[in-house]
Amino acid sequence: MSDHTGISSTDNTPHSATRLELDRAQFRLSKDHYLNKLPIPAALAGLIMLGISVVISLGNLERFYYSYLLSYLFYLSIGLGALFFVLIQYVTRAGWSVVVRRAAENLAGPIVFLIVLFIPIAWGAPQIFEWAHPDVVAHDPLLQEKSPYLNLPFFYLRSVLYLVCWAVMAWWFRKESLRQDETQDPLITRRLQTFSAPSIVVAGVTITFAAFDWIMSLDPHWYSTIFGVYFFAGCFLAGLATVTLVVAFPLRPEPVEDVVTPEHFHDLGKLLFAFVVFWAYIAFSQFMLIWYANIPEETVWYLHRLEHGWEVVTLLLVLGHFILPFFLLLSREIKRKKRHLTVVCLWLLVMHYFDLYWQVLPSAGAPGTNLLLDLATLLGLGCLFVAAFAYLSSRAAVIPVRDPRLAESLAFENM
Numbered sequence: 001m002s003d004h005t006g007i008s009s010t011d012n013t014p015h016s017a018t019r020l021e022l023d024r025a026q027f028r029l030s031k032d033h034y035l036n037k038l039p040i041p042a043a044l045a046g047l048i049m050l051g052i053s054v055v056i057s058l059g060n061l062e063r064f065y066y067s068y069l070l071s072y073l074f075y076l077s078i079g080l081g082a083l084f085f086v087l088i089q090y091v092t093r094a095g096w097s098v099v100v101r102r103a104a105e106n107l108a109g110p111i112v113f114l115i116v117l118f119i120p121i122a123w124g125a126p127q128i129f130e131w132a133h134p135d136v137v138a139h140d141p142l143l144q145e146k147s148p149y150l151n152l153p154f155f156y157l158r159s160v161l162y163l164v165c166w167a168v169m170a171w172w173f174r175k176e177s178l179r180q181d182e183t184q185d186p187l188i189t190r191r192l193q194t195f196s197a198p199s200i201v202v203a204g205v206t207i208t209f210a211a212f213d214w215i216m217s218l219d220p221h222w223y224s225t226i227f228g229v230y231f232f233a234g235c236f237l238a239g240l241a242t243v244t245l246v247v248a249f250p251l252r253p254e255p256v257e258d259v260v261t262p263e264h265f266h267d268l269g270k271l272l273f274a275f276v277v278f279w280a281y282i283a284f285s286q287f288m289l290i291w292y293a294n295i296p297e298e299t300v301w302y303l304h305r306l307e308h309g310w311e312v313v314t315l316l317l318v319l320g321h322f323i324l325p326f327f328l329l330l331s332r333e334i335k336r337k338k339r340h341l342t343v344v345c346l347w348l349l350v351m352h353y354f355d356l357y358w359q360v361l362p363s364a365g366a367p368g369t370n371l372l373l374d375l376a377t378l379l380g381l382g383c384l385f386v387a388a389f390a391y392l393s394s395r396a397a398v399i400p401v402r403d404p405r406l407a408e409s410l411a412f413e414n415m
Contacts (some may be wrong), residue, residue, distance in 0.1 A: 027397040038390040046383030053376035063373065065124030066364040071377040072121060073214065073356050074238075075385045076114055077231075080207060081239015082107035083170050084232075087203065090173075090189075090196035095408030096267055099259045099399050103246040105177055107239065108170035110388035115163045117381065121214075122156055128363070129155075131220045142221055150217060158213055162206045169199050174392075177400055184402040207232050218363040222301040226286045233279040238352040240275060241345040244268045248338040248345075259399060259410055262336040266414050269335025272348070276329060280322040305358060309367045313358045321351040353378070 029035055057064035082104040089097045089104075126132045130143070131150040137143045143150070173192060180188040208228025216227050224230075247260050247268075290298045305314050325348055334340040357374075361367065400406065 035390045036394045039387045042383045042387035049380030062127045067377045070360045071381045077235040079111040081235040095405040096412040098409035105174040106392045109392040112167040113388045162210045186404040237275040241348045273329035
């Protein structure tokens with residue numbers, strides 16, 4: 001049935017909301033739940049690990065900035081992927097995903113805190129971006145041509161714009177979803193559906209240009225018009241894998257075990273499979289077109305990644321980021337069993353980190369150097385990200401208990 005809002009609901013199946021007494025209190029984390037106790041210890045641990053990473057890099061702060069940029073992009077990409085997941089569910093008016101959408105909202109929320117954590121990248125930009133050195137630009141005609149775009153004031157302005165846009169979207173969509181838990185107003189869903197379409201456009205454009213600014217401009221002589229799509233594919237895959245992990249791990253009250261079923265994991269697994277293929281398609285398309293054209297200023301980017309040890313990472317991505325998960329996710333059984341799917345998601349996140357490692361660090365030297373520094377920054381920013389996620393998860397019900405499509409989500413079955 002549907003009402004005047006155009007929002008349909010399903011309540012005539014044995015799996016509908018009538019099988020559970022859904023209320024906000026039931027789906028709030030208990031006071032003794034470890035996520036309620038995690039934010040402060042995790043934040044302190046993150047600050048300590050970042051302090052250790054600075055100590056490790058004393059005398060070579062340039063390498064610290066590279067390592068920090070890598071880890072920052074890893075966690076930011078998870079948040080962006082989760083944000084895109086939320087937007088897509090609204091723009092497609094999806095009902096199946098309602099019970100897992102709050103996890104995505106909580107994973108997108110830390111983007112607000114990542115605005116502050118961008119400061120070290122802004123501070124270190126003159127050291128890691130070649131185009132930020134006036135003496136280098138003065139002797140490079142190509143960089144002089146690009147200087148109206150590649151200059152520090154404009155770089156800072158664009159970066160703030162990207163982060164504010166993402167943070168506002170993540171904050172507003174989550175805030176409205178939580179308000180619906182309070183008011184049970186179906187018009188909120190209609191409003192979110194209306195704003196999701198332009199939000200996707202804004203997110204797509206800003207993610208593309210952020211990829212150009214923060215990754216592609218590390219080698220300012222190289223360019224690829226498809227690079228933004230490549231970065232987006234990795235973001236969405238990482239966000240989707242993390243959403244799956246959150247709803248699979250025991251991070252929630254016991255009743256959620258009854259509402260997140262193998263049917264939902266099956267659909268999450270199908271989305272993972274689709275974006276494993278999409279990532280590989282974009283990656284290969286970019287490589288094939290550039291390598292086939294054989295233009296030196298374009299092929300040099302790949303040449304750096306096919307020698308001096310980087311060829312090992314390249315091969316790892318081919319096998320680990322595409323071939324292995326492709327064949328694993330073909331299995332219906334793996335997609336429906338959360339333990340198996342959890343292993344695949346963890347593997348995909350590891351591969352996503354190596355994908356960003358492969359994109360960022362060739363500008364800093366050979367692979368495998370400064371591993372301790374990379375690990376310290378990864379753990380430091382990771383603890384801060386987890387602290388923000390735990391704080392947001394503890395502030396509201398872990399599923400949208402008053403969403404008008406909740407009954408449809410509870411009744412969802414794969415055909």
